[in-house]
Amino acid sequence: MSRSERLLSLLEVLRRHRHPVSGRRLAEETGVSLRTLYRDIASLQALGATVEGEPGVGYVLRPGYLLPPLMFSPEEIEALVLGMRWVADRADDPLGRAARGALARIAAGLPAALRTDLEDTGLLVGPGAPRPPETVDPALLRRAIRAERKLDLLYRDEAGRETRRVIWPFGLAFFDQVRVLLGWCELRGDFRHFRTDRILAATPRDEGFPKRRAALLKAWRLREGMPSTP
């Protein structure tokens, strides 16, 4: 591996990590000593990369890239196609259409050889188990989450009891058989989750929630002891 290849590889590694990554880890991934890694970082910085390092924390690549990203690898194409096929099969229709649209956009930008890879991918999504019917349109829920709008919910729990409540919806979790809306519940003053097949009605308010969705998600994750998303 030439030095230039290594620098390029280092840039790609940095792009992939979402959290600070230690110099030692980067040195292992690029196959050099820690001292050389420091030099490589300095070289990337000299090339204009916005790499920042903090003692005790690690390195992070900030926006402001010196080079457009390199083209997808064949395996990355496979991951994209498989993922979009799953979304098209398992999510609501508008989201499924968006998945197809995204894939078409990607295909349009590919060189011929990779476009063939994309069209011919041998990774398929098999049919899932039947899912309980939903009254409320998942697209409406997704829009409320994205826009950070409070929702008026009519919910029927496991025992058949119906309740009305106002929630701050911050996430929609896809399980194999059900979808679950995650929210902060004003009625209970706590985090709650709601199976979408048990939501009888959902009306978005014009009113936004007083906390950012990302912060709620983070707090919920901490509360639930869940790892960070990739």
Next chain:
Amino acid sequence: MSRSERLLSLLEVLRRHRHPVSGRRLAEETGVSLRTLYRDIASLQALGATVEGEPGVGYVLRPGYLLPPLMFSPEEIEALVLGMRWVADRADDPLGRAARGALARIAAGLPAALRTDLEDTGLLVGPGAPRPPETVDPALLRRAIRAERKLDLLYRDEAGRETRRVIWPFGLAFFDQVRVLLGWCELRGDFRHFRTDRILAATPRDEGFPKRRAALLKAWRLREGMPSTP
């Protein structure tokens, strides 16, 4: 100017020229001798850049090395993130890493507002049911499919009987709890599918199959009465 800086500069010069440009011209623009310019071109090619040179004509950078700018709608971003999260969670590690890599590439090319959307998406993938352990590495199976290589399989069926067979693997189907390898079986002279958790061993041959993977997939789909993939 370091060599890396010069290579980057050369790549930018190539991107800027719409018509073939001579080595002499490029040498002047980068401040090196013609011999060194030839070496620099070779280095860029070693880095994967699609630079082509013709005697009497000059050099041209073909599309396919760098990812072109891709613009997605917010819903398309959600579809991409959800799909990549699912792949990262449900596929084998190398494919999961590729999903993360693909998403990082897409993120790298987005304007700040859409990048924020991508990082903050409220669509999550919940944990799946436990899956029976697999002896054979799915990545090996994916590679054989992609490369259209015959596989020697040792398979144990539902009743516990072991058989050896040579197959032409053309697909890998992801169900909620199992993965299924699709192939044409030389032993049975017909299409067969194999649960990956029942594959005891799989050895790729150097030998390719006599039919294209895409054609086999199409025929299998017709046979199974399945709709075409998006």
Next chain:
DNA sequence: CATGATGCTGCCGGAATCTGACAGCGGTCC
């Protein structure tokens, strides 16, 4: 607050790579 983890920089000797000049071969275009 102490400690471990981390980033950072300089120095050194030896190894590796790079450079320009020169030589020579073959292809394209007008």
Next chain:
DNA sequence: GGACCGCTGTCAGATTCCGGCAGCATCATG
């Protein structure tokens, strides 16, 4: 056919790179 062009090998000298070592500073955590 001639001008222009890409391409490759060789060489001596110049330049850069590498890992190990030393030492300093900062951050996060128990």
